Amino acid sequence: MSSSLTDLPVRGGNITAATLPDAERKGLTKKEIAADHPTWCPGCGDFSVLALYFKLIEKRKLWHEKVTTIAGIGCSSRFPYFVQAHGAHYIHGRALPFASGISLSRPDLHVFVFGGDGDAFSIGGNHFNHTARKNIKMTYVVMDNWVYGLTKKQTSPTSPIGFKSKTDITGAMDQPINPMKQAISAGATFVARTTHTNPNHVLQMMEAAMDHDGFSFVECLSECVEFYEGAFDASNPRKGGVFNSVPADHDVTDEIAAYKLAGEPFPGHFGIFYKNNRPTKNANEQKIIAAAREKVTGLKDWQILQKNFDRLK
Ligand SMILES: Cc1ncc(C[n+]2csc(CCOP(=O)(O)OP(=O)(O)O)c2C)c(N)n1
Ligand code: SF4
Numbered sequence: 001m002s003s004s005l006t007d008l009p010v011r012g013g014n015i016t017a018a019t020l021p022d023a024e025r026k027g028l029t030k031k032e033i034a035a036d037h038p039t040w041c042p043g044c045g046d047f048s049v050l051a052l053y054f055k056l057i058e059k060r061k062l063w064h065e066k067v068t069t070i071a072g073i074g075c076s077s078r079f080p081y082f083v084q085a086h087g088a089h090y091i092h093g094r095a096l097p098f099a100s101g102i103s104l105s106r107p108d109l110h111v112f113v114f115g116g117d118g119d120a121f122s123i124g125g126n127h128f129n130h131t132a133r134k135n136i137k138m139t140y141v142v143m144d145n146w147v148y149g150l151t152k153k154q155t156s157p158t159s160p161i162g163f164k165s166k167t168d169i170t171g172a173m174d175q176p177i178n179p180m181k182q183a184i185s186a187g188a189t190f191v192a193r194t195t196h197t198n199p200n201h202v203l204q205m206m207e208a209a210m211d212h213d214g215f216s217f218v219e220c221l222s223e224c225v226e227f228y229e230g231a232f233d234a235s236n237p238r239k240g241g242v243f244n245s246v247p248a249d250h251d252v253t254d255e256i257a258a259y260k261l262a263g264e265p266f267p268g269h270f271g272i273f274y275k276n277n278r279p280t281k282n283a284n285e286q287k288i289i290a291a292a293r294e295k296v297t298g299l300k301d302w303q304i305l306q307k308n309f310d311r312l313k
């Protein structure tokens, strides 16, 4: 543990415990990791995702200086405000490139990105595809509420056909994106689906995603009680719906089988649909860096970089 972290300022105090060996440090409590009081509407599904993120941090002893929480813009993307750790509330749709830079330059960090369906699949749609295909190590949880919440009810890329909103007053007419199919076909190496109404399952999925070495994507249904109330009732046993886990015999390495699962009509299944161990961009880049270092012993990193820039002149 680097002693330079001792005085690292964090809202609410300094990380004094960071000087202890890892084994002697206690996991953070919810009190230590919770920042501002969430400003979401009472009953919003996003509360439960946040509470389970705190649980994950506590359970896995992810200390302040080892975790970063990034988001774009939207109700769901307010997430980092409410977490007492390093992070950023970044530009709408641009959370993934920002998080990619962090992941590639700081392999010691757990990089988590949270956001909404609009942020992920509208304005951020291209970034989603490229981060997935590059397999950059991070966990991306999309809190899908099938609507733009923050801007007060516009059609989102996941809104079902017929959904009436301020941008489709007679009902949405465009084919919605299927986040699971999109993630699998873009090249995400971990693809899972969960819902805020099943807390244990959300925690399980986030934990499995965090342990995956690569780009892990979790679609988490998160109801917007203000602008799309009841959207997910059919997946909630407390509202007369059904919560079906991914069948026990599903082979998570079978891309075609995962794609088929993803194509089932709502409420479909919940769990890990797909997983593969393709090398990450993080690992591939490290190989190039190591090879470059071998060739130019005795030079500092910035001098190697400078040499590369000079070659471009
Ligand atoms: C460049 C840019 N375009 C548009 C907006 C307006 N805007 C803010 S959030 C948002 C959509 C949010 O929807 P979603 O990502 O689904 O998040 P939710 O609020 O539903 O959680 C839009 C269009 C913006 N802030 N920046
Ligand atoms: S508008 Fe919807 S998504 Fe936004 S905080 Fe309220 S309930 Fe949640």
Ligand SMILES: [Mg+2]
Pocket (backbone or CB within 6 Å): 074, 116, 117, 118, 143, 144, 145, 146, 147, 148, 149, 156
């Ligand atoms: Mg949304």
